[in-house]
Amino acid sequence: MEFFLDTADVDEIREIAAWGILDGVTTNPSLIKKSGRDFKQVVAEIASICSGPISAEVTALDTEGMIEQALVLKDELPDNVIIKIPCTPEGLAATKALTDKGIKTNVTLIFSSSQALMAAKAGATYVSPFIGRIDDTGHEGMNLIAEIMTTWDNYPEITTKVLAASIRHPTHVLQCIQLGAHTATMPAKIFRQLMKHPLTDKGIDGFMKDWADVEAAGNA
Ligand code: G3P
Numbered sequence: 001m002e003f004f005l006d007t008a009d010v011d012e013i014r015e016i017a018a019w020g021i022l023d024g025v026t027t028n029p030s031l032i033k034k035s036g037r038d039f040k041q042v043v044a045e046i047a048s049i050c051s052g053p054i055s056a057e058v059t060a061l062d063t064e065g066m067i068e069q070a071l072v073l074k075d076e077l078p079d080n081v082i083i084k085i086p087c088t089p090e091g092l093a094a095t096k097a098l099t100d101k102g103i104k105t106n107v108t109l110i111f112s113s114s115q116a117l118m119a120a121k122a123g124a125t126y127v128s129p130f131i132g133r134i135d136d137t138g139h140e141g142m143n144l145i146a147e148i149m150t151t152w153d154n155y156p157e158i159t160t161k162v163l164a165a166s167i168r169h170p171t172h173v174l175q176c177i178q179l180g181a182h183t184a185t186m187p188a189k190i191f192r193q194l195m196k197h198p199l200t201d202k203g204i205d206g207f208m209k210d211w212a213d214v215e216a217a218g219n220a
Contacts, residue, residue, distance in 0.1 A: 001177055004052070004185035006165065008035035008042050012188040013049050019191075024052035026106070026128070026165065026185040028084065029059060040076060047078040053125075055106045057084035058094070066094035074103055082125060084108050087115045092122045099123030106163060113147040120160035126183065130166035131176075141166070142175050149179050170194050 002023035005016055008031040016022050025046050032039050039056075047054045056077065058069040070083040082104040085091040095105045099122065106126040107119035111134060116127045129148060131141030145164055152158050161182035167173060170193045176184050214220050 001181070002052075002161075002163075002183035003191070004163070004183060005050075005191070006031070006167070006185040006187055008032050008037070008046065009188070010035075010042065010045050010049065013046055016188055016191050017049050019195075022050055022052065023183070024054060024185075025050050026055040026084070026163075028055075028057050028108070040073075043073075043081060044077055047080050051080055053082045053104065053106075054078075054080055055084040055108075055126075056081050057086075057108065061086075061088070061090060063090045063093040063097070066091065067097050070094065070098055070103060082106055084128075085124075087119055087127075092118055095119060095122040095124050108165070111144070113144065113151050116148045116160075116162070117151055117155075117158075120158045124160050126161045126163040128163045128165040128185070131164055131172055132166035132168040134166075135168070142172070142179070145176055145179050145181050149181065 003021060004024040004026050005013055005022060006026045008027045013025060035042050043054060043056045056073050058066045060066045060069050066085055073081060083098060084106045085095055086109050087107050095107055098105055104125040106128055107124040108128040110116050110127050110129040116129060119127045129144050134141035134144060148162050163183040163185060164176040164181045165185050167184055167186040167190060170190055173184050173194060
């Protein structure tokens with residue numbers, strides 16, 4: 001499974017990239033706003049920190065505008081930047097056109113398995129179902145991941161990766177793993193939570209104390 005960071009904060013990206021297991025980064029207009037930085041500059045810096053796919057989102061809502069923005073981003077930013085496109089009819093058409101040009105895409109704001117399937121048919125490299133935002137409406141977001149994975153099982157010719165997004169807690173990630181989602185994008189806080197275990201900390205503490213005694217006895 002691929003683990004992506006969902007942030008435009010380069011300090012967080014550096015921190016998690018240093019662990020050696022970061023596969024990519026996703027951004028969106030809200031995360032760019034939160035960074036307070038110039039869009040292209042911050043995406044270029046992210047792409048220099050992490051060599052995996054870095055999603056940069058188009059903001060045009062018409063097909064031609066999306067394609068135009070995507071081509072500028074591909075021209076001006078490093079090769080590992082991929083184009084994030086909203087799941088609309090116009091976005092589907094842009095996804096198809098960019099796929100035909102060999103440009104990788106991440107179709108975002110997916111809330112149904114029919115949207116995911118249509119984005120896959122358009123050639124999307126990734127589809128991003130938003131789990132947490134479905135949970136927020138009082139429904140079970142993880143059911144969407146299950147439904148999409150069943151659809152993918154029924155049509156083995158689909159090569160689009162399912163990128164679980166809007167992840168709010170570590171259990172979301174564990175459930176995605178059980179369901180076979182290809183990728184999860186999550187905030188740095190969840191990376192840290194996934195690695196933290198009190199028994200690991202307690203175990204290290206005990207080993208360090210005993211090792212200090214071994215050293216004191218001159219046996220190290
Ligand atoms: O990057 C898209 C997605 O992960 C956003 O998550 O927390 O704003 O619903 P959230």
